[in-house]
Structure formats: structure tokens, C-alpha cells
Amino acid sequence: MNREQEEKLTSASRRDFFKKTVSVSAVAATGLVVPSTVLADDENIMHHVKWGTTLGDECNKNPYGVPSKYEHNVVRRTSALMSSAGDMHAAISMTPIAELEGIIVPNGLHFTRTHNGVAHVDPTKWRLMIHGLVEKPIVLTLDQLKRYPSESRILFLECPSNSAAEWKGPQFGTAQFVKGMMSCSEWTGVRLKTILDELGLKPEAKWMLAEGGDGSEMSRTLPVEKVLDDVMIVYAQNGEALRDEQGYPVRLMAPGWEANLCVKWLKRLEFGDKPWYAKEETSKYTALTASGKAIQHFYALETNSIITSPAPEKDWTDLKKGDLVEIEGLAWSGYGTVKGVDISFDGGKNYVEAQLKGLVLPKCWTRFSYMYKYEGKPLLLQSRSYDDSGDIQPTVNQEKKVVGVEGVYHRNAIVTWAITEKGEVSNVQIRS
Amino acid sequence: MFKLDRKLITIGMTLAMSSTFALAAASAQCIPGVYKSKPGAIDGGVIYPRENGVYTAYRYNTQSTKGVSFGRTATANEIKAWDVDARPDGTGLPEGEGTVEEGDELYETQCAVCHGEFGGGGKGYPQLAGGNQSKDKDGVVITLKNQREYGKTDAPKRTVGTYWPVATTLFTYIRDAMPYAHPKSLTDNEVYAITAYILAQNGLEVDGEEMDDDEFVLNKEKLMKVVLPNRNGFYPNIDGPKAQENIRAFFADRAKNIGMGTRCMKDCKDPGGQDGKTPAAVAKIKYEMKDVVPPYAYAKDLPPETEGGSVSKAEKLYDASCKLCHGTDTMGAPKVGDAGAWDAVMKKGMDKVLVNAIKGMGGMPPKGGNADLSDADTKSIVEFMVNSSKKH
Numbered sequence: 001m002n003r004e005q006e007e008k009l010t011s012a013s014r015r016d017f018f019k020k021t022v023s024v025s026a027v028a029a030t031g032l033v034v035p036s037t038v039l040a041d042d043e044n045i046m047h048h049v050k051w052g053t054t055l056g057d058e059c060n061k062n063p064y065g066v067p068s069k070y071e072h073n074v075v076r077r078t079s080a081l082m083s084s085a086g087d088m089h090a091a092i093s094m095t096p097i098a099e100l101e102g103i104i105v106p107n108g109l110h111f112t113r114t115h116n117g118v119a120h121v122d123p124t125k126w127r128l129m130i131h132g133l134v135e136k137p138i139v140l141t142l143d144q145l146k147r148y149p150s151e152s153r154i155l156f157l158e159c160p161s162n163s164a165a166e167w168k169g170p171q172f173g174t175a176q177f178v179k180g181m182m183s184c185s186e187w188t189g190v191r192l193k194t195i196l197d198e199l200g201l202k203p204e205a206k207w208m209l210a211e212g213g214d215g216s217e218m219s220r221t222l223p224v225e226k227v228l229d230d231v232m233i234v235y236a237q238n239g240e241a242l243r244d245e246q247g248y249p250v251r252l253m254a255p256g257w258e259a260n261l262c263v264k265w266l267k268r269l270e271f272g273d274k275p276w277y278a279k280e281e282t283s284k285y286t287a288l289t290a291s292g293k294a295i296q297h298f299y300a301l302e303t304n305s306i307i308t309s310p311a312p313e314k315d316w317t318d319l320k321k322g323d324l325v326e327i328e329g330l331a332w333s334g335y336g337t338v339k340g341v342d343i344s345f346d347g348g349k350n351y352v353e354a355q356l357k358g359l360v361l362p363k364c365w366t367r368f369s370y371m372y373k374y375e376g377k378p379l380l381l382q383s384r385s386y387d388d389s390g391d392i393q394p395t396v397n398q399e400k401k402v403v404g405v406e407g408v409y410h411r412n413a414i415v416t417w418a419i420t421e422k423g424e425v426s427n428v429q430i431r432s
Numbered sequence: 433m434f435k436l437d438r439k440l441i442t443i444g445m446t447l448a449m450s451s452t453f454a455l456a457a458a459s460a461q462c463i464p465g466v467y468k469s470k471p472g473a474i475d476g477g478v479i480y481p482r483e484n485g486v487y488t489a490y491r492y493n494t495q496s497t498k499g500v501s502f503g504r505t506a507t508a509n510e511i512k513a514w515d516v517d518a519r520p521d522g523t524g525l526p527e528g529e530g531t532v533e534e535g536d537e538l539y540e541t542q543c544a545v546c547h548g549e550f551g552g553g554g555k556g557y558p559q560l561a562g563g564n565q566s567k568d569k570d571g572v573v574i575t576l577k578n579q580r581e582y583g584k585t586d587a588p589k590r591t592v593g594t595y596w597p598v599a600t601t602l603f604t605y606i607r608d609a610m611p612y613a614h615p616k617s618l619t620d621n622e623v624y625a626i627t628a629y630i631l632a633q634n635g636l637e638v639d640g641e642e643m644d645d646d647e648f649v650l651n652k653e654k655l656m657k658v659v660l661p662n663r664n665g666f667y668p669n670i671d672g673p674k675a676q677e678n679i680r681a682f683f684a685d686r687a688k689n690i691g692m693g694t695r696c697m698k699d700c701k702d703p704g705g706q707d708g709k710t711p712a713a714v715a716k717i718k719y720e721m722k723d724v725v726p727p728y729a730y731a732k733d734l735p736p737e738t739e740g741g742s743v744s745k746a747e748k749l750y751d752a753s754c755k756l757c758h759g760t761d762t763m764g765a766p767k768v769g770d771a772g773a774w775d776a777v778m779k780k781g782m783d784k785v786l787v788n789a790i791k792g793m794g795g796m797p798p799k800g801g802n803a804d805l806s807d808a809d810t811k812s813i814v815e816f817m818v819n820s821s822k823k824h
Contacts, residue, residue, distance in 0.1 A: 072735040079724040085612070086546060086556035087756060099730075116609060131511050139510060140503035147502045149493060168580055170717045174728065177721070198501045206676065209517060215615040217608035219517065223676055225474050256477065268514055275670050277520050277598045279605040283558075286666060288588055288595075292568075292577035295690065296597075296666040297679060300475040302690070313730060335477030337465055337488070342697065347714065351697045360465025362480060362488050380714065384693060388469060389478045391686060392693035397704030397712060402691035404579050406588050410690065418714065429715045432704035 067106075074099045076109055077176060081165055084284075089117040090216075092159060094180030097330065098311040103154065103358060103365040105183035107238055112245040113159050113181070115280075116215030119265050123249045126213075128233070132271035135200030142249050146235065148190040153232070153255065156332045156365050158182035158301045160258040160285065160409040167405040170427045175311035178415060178427055179304075182332075184365035187253050189234030192227055192269075201228075205271040209278070210252045213267035219278040220261045220285075222254060224271070226299070230255050233266065256334030256363035257299045258409075260285055290404030300334035302412040303393050305341055305368070305385035316423030319374045327354070327370040327381070334363055335389035341368040347380030347416060347430045348395055354383070379419040380430065396431040464489065474676060476683030516607075520598040522656030530625025532632045533646035538622055539629050541795045542611045545757070545764040551591070551633045555760075561633035563589030565661045573662050582706055593634030597666055599658040603627050613756050614801030624650045631658060746816035749809055753802040757795075758817060764795060766821075774821035782818075789814050 067074070076093040083091040095111040112118070123142050131137035162181035165171040172178050201224070208227050212218040222231070232253040235242060242248045247264025254261045260280060275281075275297075286294040307329035310316045319325060331338045337360060342351035354370040368383065386392040396413040418428040467488040469478035480487060485494045518524035539551075546557035553559025564575045576595065578588040589595070592602060607623040609615050618626070628650035632643040638658045641648070668682035669675065686692050702712050722728070750758075750768075757765040766773035777785055789810050792798040799805045805813075 069734055070732045073729040073731060075726060077724045077726060077728070079721055080556075081721055083556060085558075086554070087760065089612075089756065116612070116615060129506055129510065129514055131506055131515065137506040137511060138503040139506045144502040148500060149497055151490075151492060153490065165721070169715050171721055173717060173720045173722065177724065194497050194500065197497070198499070211517070215609065217615070223474055223679065225676060229473070229479060257475065270515065270517070272519075274519055274521070275675070276517060277601050278517075279601050279609070282597050282601050282666075283590065283592075283595065283605075288576060288590070290577065290579050292572035292574070292588075293665050293667055294576075294595075295668075297668070297670050298690075300477050300683075302686075313728070333477075335473075335475065336469060336480075337467060339465075342695065347712075348702060349700055351695075351700070356465060359489070362467065366465075384695075386693075386695060388467070389471065389473075389476065391476075392695055394691050394693035395702050395712075397702050398693055399691040400581075401704065402687075402689070405581050406579055414693070416714075418716075427717060430702065430712045431715050432702075432710040432712045 067108075074109070076111065077180075079177070081171075084115075090115050092161070092181055094176050095183045096176045096313075097180050097182075097306070098175040098308045098314045100308075103184050103330075103367060104238060105185055107185070107240065107243050107246075110157075110183040110185065110237070110243065110246055111159065111181050113259065114214075114216075114245070115218055118244050119214035120244055121213065121248055121265055126249050128250065128266060128268070130195065130199060130269045132209075132269075133202040133205035133273065134196070134271055135202065136198075138199060142235070145190060145233065145250065148194055150188050151191050151232065152186055152188040152236075153253075154184065154186045154359070154361055154364050155253065155255050156182055156184040156301075156334075156363065157259040157262060158304075158332070158334075160260060160298065160301065163411040163413075163415075164408045166413075166429070167400070167407070167411060169431070170429050173427055174313045175306060175308055176313065179306045182259075184332075185237045186239070187232065187234040188236035188239075189232045189250075189253065192231045192233055195233075196228070201271060204273045207272050207275050209268070209270040209272065209276050210261070210263040210266065211268040211270070212247070212263045212265045214265045218260075218263050218265075218280060219276065220263060220281055221275040221278060221297075222257075222261060223297075226254060226257070254299075256301060256336075258285065258301065261299065285409060287403065287407035287409045289402075289407055295403075295407070295410075298410055301332070302410060303331075303333040303335065303338070303385045303387045303391040304412040305329060305331035305338075305383040305393060306415050307343075307381060307383050307417060310381070310417060310419065310423075310425045312417070312425045312427060315425040316374060316419060319376075319423055321374065321376045323374045325372055325374050327372050329354075329368055329383050331356075331366045331368055331383070331385035332364065333385065333387035333389070333391060335387055335391050337362040337364075337388045338366040338368075339386050339388050341386075342384045343370050344382040344384070345379045348382055348384075348414065351384065374423075376421055376423070378421055379417075380428070381417045381419055382414050382430075384414050396429050400431075472680070472684075474680050474683070476680075476686055516604075518600045518604050520600050520656075522600065522652060525600065525603065525652040525655060526620045527652060528620035528624050529649050529651040530621050530623070530628055531646065531650075532625075532628045532643065532648045534622075535625035535627070535629025535632075535650075536646070538618075538626050542618070543626065545795050546612060551630055559589065559591050560630050561591055561593060563591045563594035565593050565635075567661070571664060573665060576662070576665065591634065592630055593636060593661060595662050595665070596660055597663050599627070599631065599655055599660055602630060603655060614797055617797065617801070624655070627655065636660070744816065746809075746812040749805065750813050750816055753800045753805060754813060754817070757800070768817050768820050771821055771823040774818060778818065782814075785818075786811055786814055 074096055078093040092113045095109050126142055128140045159181040208222045234253045235250050250266045251264045252262050252266050286296045287298055288294040309328040331341045341354045343354045344351045354368040357369050358367045360366050384393045399413040416428050416430050417425045419425050469480050473479045485491050547560050548554035551561030566574050568574050573594055576588045578586045636643055638654050668678040682689055703709050758768050766777050799810050
């Protein structure tokens with residue numbers, strides 16, 4: 001049998017398979033569960049498969065494991081619009097959020113933002129200086145930092161530019177580009193307060209400058225109050241060392257706050273009595289509002305959510321009318337803990353309550369779920385989250401009424417997926 | 433109708449009561465996701481206590497960490513070497529000076545390839561000068577109120593002159609992070625000169641003295657006196673002893689200050705529009721950005737076989753040290769692959785081209801800014817660039 005004949009035969013039996021499936025589905029619906037003699041038999045069951053009849057790879061062929069080759073399309077993506085310069089050294093790559101499960105993002109898929117390329121820091125030459133308004137200014141090596149008692153937290157990290165392309169209307173056609181400037185990981189490091197307790201923070205210290213050691217010398221000013229509450233210096237991500245893209249060997253972690261404040265390739269912490277007005281808290285990372293004035297020191301990321309199944313890249317075109325299907329998504333808040341998520345099927349006129357599932361942690365991705373009977377009708381599907389600080393996710397109109405459409409940062413308006421009769425999904429906005 | 437309403441009210445009350453019970457039960461039984469907290473965090477969020485070894489869902493080690501101390505005292509010289517930041521009041525600015533004219537020359541060779549002539553911006557890199565600085569009666573830069581909605585297309589321009597709050601940031605930005613491909617390569621005098629040039633291009637003055645004059649000399653004392661037009665264009669106020677309280681108050685009223693939703697569940701109305709009444713409609717993507725890298729693909733199949741595979745050492749070095757400028761035709765450097773551009777270059781002869789690559793030329797620093805490259809490596813890179821740019 002030549003290749004052409006083989007293909008013809010295979011496709012014919014496939015067609016047969018689907019035809020017969022349809023004809024017996026009515027029988028199946030009546031509750032008949034005895035093995036069918038009408039359905040075509042699946043070749044993958046009837047014959048031995050390749051991987052069952054050959055010797056696999058040696059057990060440690062890949063000393064550092066890699067994903068299945070069949071998953072090669074699950075990757076970070078970027079585009080020219082994701083650059084803050086004319087090239088891709090100051091740019092952002094997006095996490096494929098619709099293709100991930102649970103609340104932990106694999107390290108290789110964590111979204112990446114760089115301002116002067118990905119730095120490669122030699123850990124033996126890396127130093128952290130802590131000085132300014134402290135009794136004892138110190139220098140730490142990486143080994144010394146790791147001698148401090150450690151803590152681990154599962155926290156989301158989100159670029160405040162997440163969804164920045166969508167202020168004036170929907171622009172991207174996938175969940176990856178609508179909300180992929182965020183990830184969630186278990187971060188391990190030292191609580192900064194533990195170190196500061198020994199250094200003797202002076203009472204006039206009100207601000208902390210955090211400075212990175214890469215080519216952009218990224219620096220930001222944080223209020224000491226936050227530093228003493230829950231800020232960490234982290235060196236591990238999901239059990240292993242930070243990836244270069246995430247600031248290897250050490251980055252700052254300010255839970256719930258702009259990822260930009262969680263300075264990567266951390267080099268220096270200085271305590272002072274006045275704020276610094278660093279470049280990324282003045283010319284950038286300030287949110288211009290319709291009043292002509294801009295919000296500065298914009299810290300926590302607001303309550304937010306997105307439905308990841310269905311999504312444009314994970315649609316419902318394979319569903320039949322009457323299928324009971326799970327609507328699933330992610331909710332998060334930098335102010336505290338997600339309390340609940342509401343779902344709308346009609347573009348925000350009416351809402352029902354979804355359920356949270358899995359771990360529900362502060363300043364962390366939280367999964368929500370709603371069981372839906374698919375009817376093949378057009379829908380305008382939305383999710384709206386709220387948290388334990390009283391924050392509620394706004395509609396597009398509610399948000400732009402207060403801040404306008406030119407602010408770039410901190411956009412958390414409700415996302416809408418339009419679903420057609422065929423189950424296709426696209427990104428739209430309900431706005432006036 | 434009345435009956436129905438009463439029924440709804442009863443249901444509502446039952447729900448309210450049961451949720452009260454649920455909350456009480458939650459704190460007693462530690463329902464996951466319901467944690468003890470108090471409002472009033474500086475960012476508008478809640479504060480979770482750390483007590484009795486428990487912090488939200490996490491336990492922590494309650495043993496004393498008093499006396500845990502690693503690392504060593506920083507030396508005065510080390511602090512001096514790294515503590516080079518500068519604040520708006522001039523604290524930390526180094527000695528030195530530079531003229532607008534010197535800045536002009538430096539800008540032409542070091543900055544203009546990205547930021548355009550006279551700071552006018554270019555090809556995606558930030559615009560540094562230009563834009564209308566005129567203010568309204570409340571002192572707000574008028575063009576910063578531009579909103580690209582309802583058919584309006586004028587964007588607010590965020591340049592040093594129209595948007596930035598303080599000038600010291602310009603100095604530290606240039607010194608620490610510029611030029612983009614080889615940051616921290618300028619001397620303090622050169623940074624003062626370029627800062628002077630950019631401030632001059634924005635038509636600014638200091639102490640009543642116009643800066644748009646080649647002879648103008650910028651130094652520490654003058655830079656800290658520069659008041660940028662949009663100095664008061666930011667909120668909440670983060671200066672002075674009440675800074676923290678201002679921030680706390682601002683984020684405490686998020687509905688008013690940054691926008692917040694309402695938990696409407698039924699027959700929700702979401703008026704908006706220019707008149708506040710226009711009903712919301714479904715806005716679709718007008719022009720979808722599909723040009724993404726790698727391209728969209730979702731098949732669970734085997735990746736395509738890559739041809740050749742191995743990349744030469746010269747190409748790797750080119751990628752790391754030269755591609756930023758030579759990979760596009762936007763940076764003023766001959767683009768690799770552009771046969772015409774390289775024909776013109778090679779008219780000088782290979783020997784001369786090699787000398788230029790090693791010693792630097794025009795806007796290009798020696799060896800593209802990577803001093804670690806050997807002359808032999810530089811030669812192999814140049815050959816790679818020439819060979820990759822030949823007509824097929």
C-alpha cells in the first residue's frame with residue numbers, strides 16, 4: 001500500500017468514525033453503556049503504538065529535563081508593540097496563560113520584561129549593599145544572603161502595563177496578549193525585615209531605593225512601611241535558582257506590587273528620608289489621567305480576572321449543544337485575597353457567582369470555575385473579581401470615567417470574550 | 433408584584449444572614465482563603481498579622497532570629513563607589529560641567545541614532561524634546577489632557593519638557609543607563625553636557641537664564657535649580673513629612689481616585705459615553721495585531737526539523753555585540769543583509785573597514801562597545817557581516 005492509498009483509507013475511516021459516532025449518540029444519551037458494536041474502532045487502541053514497541057531514551061538523557069516535544073508551541077510570545085524602544089532589548093514577552101493549569105507558571109514560561117536586555121550575572125561576583133539610614137551598612141555575597149532563614153510565598157507578578165494596548169479598544173486576539181504580562185510562582189528568599197532588624201534602621205528612614213545591576217540600572221523608591229511588612233529578597237523560583245530573565249541571582253519581591261518595583265539583578269538597597277524620583281517612577285510608570293495630571297507611586301495591582309477557558313486560543317468549536325462544560329479562569333489582587341468571582345453571559349447585564357477552587361492565597365493567582373450547559377448561542381462572557389480589601393473589578397466605562405484612556409498602566413477593566421454560535425471566541429469590549 | 437418583591441427581600445435577608453454566619457464560621461474554622469486582616473495598608477490593601485506562627489495560609493518559624501547576622505560592614509570607599517544616585521534637591525550629584533555645544537556634538541554621535549535629531553524621537557525610541565508646554569489656568573500642561581477617544585487623534589506627548597517632574601533624573605538616567613548599547617561609558621562632564629543639550633532643546637531656562645545657547649555651562653548647582661514645567665503634574669504628593677499619609681489617603685478612596693467596580697448582579701446599567709448616558713455597545717478589534725513572535729500555533733505535533741542547526745562563533749558574537757545597531761536600518765549603521773549599504777562600506781577596502789571596527793567610527797564605539805573582543809574575533813565578525821550582506 002503506497003502512502004497515498006494509506007492516507008485515503010485513514011481519512012475514510014475517520015469520516016466513518018465521526019458519522020457513526022453521531023448516529024449512536026442518541027442511543028448513548030438514553031443511558032446505554034454496553035460496549036458498542038456500531039462505532040468504528042480506534043486505530044490507536046486496536047494496534048500497538050510506536051512508543052509501546054520500542055525502547056525509549058535512557059533515563060537521564062536530559063540531565064535538566066525539557067517539556068515533551070509535542071508541547072513546542074506552548075511558549076512565550078512577543079510582538080513589536082511589546083517593545084518600549086525600537087528593538088527587542090527593552091521589551092516584554094507574554095506568558096501563554098490559556099495553556100497553563102493551576103496557579104504555578106513553569107519557570108521557562110514566566111513573562112519577561114527587560115529594560116536593557118537580559119543580564120547574565122556571575123553569582124560569585126554578585127554583591128548586595130544595604131546602606132543609608134542604617135546603623136550598620138553591609139555587603140552580602142550570595143552565599144551569605146542564603147544563610148539567613150528563608151521563607152517561601154506563592155505570589156503573582158504582573159507588569160503594570162498588562163493590557164496597556166487595550167485602553168482605546170480591543171487590540172489583540174488572544175488571552176496570551178490580552179493578559180499575559182503576568183505569572184505566578186513560589187518565591188523563596190529572606191524577609192527583608194529579618195536582615196534590617198540586625199542592621200538597625202534609623203527612625204528617620206522613610207523610603208528605600210532598590211537598584212538593579214543590569215545595564216538599565218533599574219531603580220525604584222518604596223515606602224519603608226511596605227518594606228517592613230512583607231517585602232522579600234528572593235533567590236529561588238519554584239524550587240530552583242531564579243532564571244536570568246527573572247533577575248538571577250537575586251531580585252526584590254514586593255508582594256502584590258508592580259513587577260517593576262520587584263527590581264531584578266538587585267545590587268543595592270539604600271534607606272533615606274526623601275524619595276528619589278528615579279527614572280522609572282517619573283518619566284515612566286506614572287499613569288497620566290484625563291485631568292492632565294499623573295498618578296505617581298502607583299503600587300498595588302488592582303483586583304483583576306480573566307477567563308482562560310474558553311479563550312480565543314482555546315475555543316468551544318468542538319462542543320455539542322447540551323454539553324456540560326467548565327468555564328475556568330484566573331483572578332488575583334495585589335491588595336489582598338480574592339474573595340469571589342462573578343460571571344456574566346450577556347456582557348455585564350446580569351451576573352452569577354462562580355466558585356473558587358484550589359489554593360486561595362493572598363496576592364496570588366486564584367482559580368475560579370463555573371459549570372455551564374453549552375447551548376450553541378452567542379454569548380458575551382465576562383468575569384469580575386472582588387477581594388477582601390473591598391476592591392471590585394471595574395467595567396471598561398467605570399475605569400475610563402475616572403482615569404481616561406492614556407494612562408498606560410494599571411488597567412484592570414473587565415475582559416469580554418464574544419462567543420459565536422459555532423463556539424469561536426474573540427476579544428471584544430463593552431464600552432461607550 | 434408586591435409579593436414577589438417581598439419574597440426577594442426575604443431571600444436577600446437569608447443570604448445576608450447566612451453569609452454573616454459563613455464569615456463567623458470561617459474565622460473559627462480557618463476556611464482556606466479567609467484570613468484575619470485589618471485595613472489601612474499604605475497601598476490601599478489590607479494588612480495580615482503575623483502571629484502565633486501563622487501568616488494567612490502560611491506557617492512561619494517562630495524561633496528567634498535575633499543575632500542572625502551575615503555579611504560584613506561596607507567600606508567607605510565601596511559605598512562611595514556605588515552610592516551615586518541623586519535626588520531632586522541635588523544631593524548626590526557629582527562635580528563637573530559641560531556646555532550645550534559639547535552636548536550637541538555628543539548627542540549627534542551617541543544619542544541621535546535612537547532618539548532622533550534634536551531629541552525629536554525616532555523609530556520607537558523615546559522622544560526627549562518637543563510637545564507643547566502651555567498650561568491652563570490651574571497650571572496643568574494643556575496637551576497632557578489629550579485623550580485619544582471619540583475620534584480624537586492627538587496623543588499627549590511625554591517629553592522632558594512637557595511631562596518629566598525633575599531634571600536630576602535626566603542626569604542619572606543618562607549616566608547609568610545610556611548610551612543604550614554601552615551604558616555607563618560617559619564621563620560626568622559628558623553627562624552634564626548632554627543633559628544641558630536636552631534641556632536646551634526643550635527651551636528651558638534656569639534662574640532666568642536661557643539654556644538654548646551654545647556657551648551655556650551646566651553643573652551641579654545649576655541642574656538642581658532647574659524647575660521643569662510639569663513639576664506639579666503628579667499626585668499623590670510624596671514630598672514632605674506627610675507623604676505617607678497622602679499616599680494612604682489617596683489609595684483608601686480608590687473608587688474616586690483610580691476607579692472601581694460595583695457588585696451589581698441583575699439588570700446592571702453601565703452608562704458612559706461623552707454624555708454619560710450613551711449605552712454601551714460591543715467594540716470589536718479593528719485591526720488585529722497578529723504579527724507575533726514566534727507566530728501563533730497550537731498544534732500538539734513534533735517541531736519542524738531545523739536545517740543546518742549549528743551557528744558559527746562569528747554569528748554568535750555578532751548577535752551579542754553588533755546586531756542591536758547593525759540588525760536594522762534604523763540606527764544609522766549599515767544593516768546586515770543590505771547589499772547596497774555594504775557595497776558602499778567595502779569601497780574603503782577591507783583593511784580600513786577592519787580598522788574602523790576595532791577603533792570605532794562615528795556613533796560606533798570601538799568593537800561595538802565590547803572591549804572584551806579580540807582583534808581576531810572582530811575580524812571574523814566583520815567577515816560574517818560582509819558575507820551575509822552579499823547579493824545572492
